[in-house]
Amino acid sequence: MDAIVEAALKKWPNVPHCYGWLALDARGDWYMRDERIQRSGPFPRVKGSRVEHDKLLAFIGRNYASDERGAWFFQNGPQRVYVELESTPWVWRLQPGGGVRSHTGREAKVESAWLDEAGHLYLQADLGLGLVHTADMALAAEAVEAGRWTPQDCIAAKLPALFGYRLRPALAH
Template identity: 85%
Template structure:
């Protein structure tokens, strides 16, 4: 977490948490969801405004974490902004050299692989549980064929409970 964020937490320790205003889709893109967008419908049916500003994306990525309930958030100074997840808390990008990077750019080490009933591939890593990006399935297939990963079968609807994360955090 950024030093400036930790200092803000000490200075203003009782700022209310924020819910519904930030979301992460299955491709690793962040979305702002203001009141109008929230009234228009649930995420991901109504996504909101895609965040594209590089410095803001980096700031969110450095200050992205989870609480004891498995609810993921972005610590925005003194305010904790909880994240609605379309799928999982991490979206993995596979690199040609075999590395696995998160949607925030952090490198991860793979512990286990999972394959759901619709063919989505998930990785449990030292950072946590996430979905492999759809554009990286050729590299994923190479890893499976090389026996670096042996996917276990899973049911997508059971993944949040099994891997202890919340898709829609509530106050």
């Protein structure tokens, strides 16, 4: 977490949490969801405005974490902005040679692989569960064929309970 964020938390410890304003889709893109967008429909049916500013994306990535309930958030200064997830808290980008990085740029160590009923590949890593980005499925197939990963069958709807994360944090409150 950024030092400036930690300082803001100490200075203003009781700022209310924010729900519904930030979302992460299955391709690792962040979306801002203002009140008008939230009234237009639920995420991911209505996504909102894609965050494209490089410095903002980096700031969100450095300050992205989960709470004790498995709800993911972006710590924006003293305010915790909870994230609605389309699929999983992480979206994995595979690197030639076998490396795995999150949508936020963090390196991850794969612990297990999971394949759902629609053919989506998930990796459980030291950071948590994530969906393999669709553009990286050829690299994923190479890893499976080489025996580095042996996917276990799963049902996508059961993954949040199995791996302890929440798709809709506001429902937890």
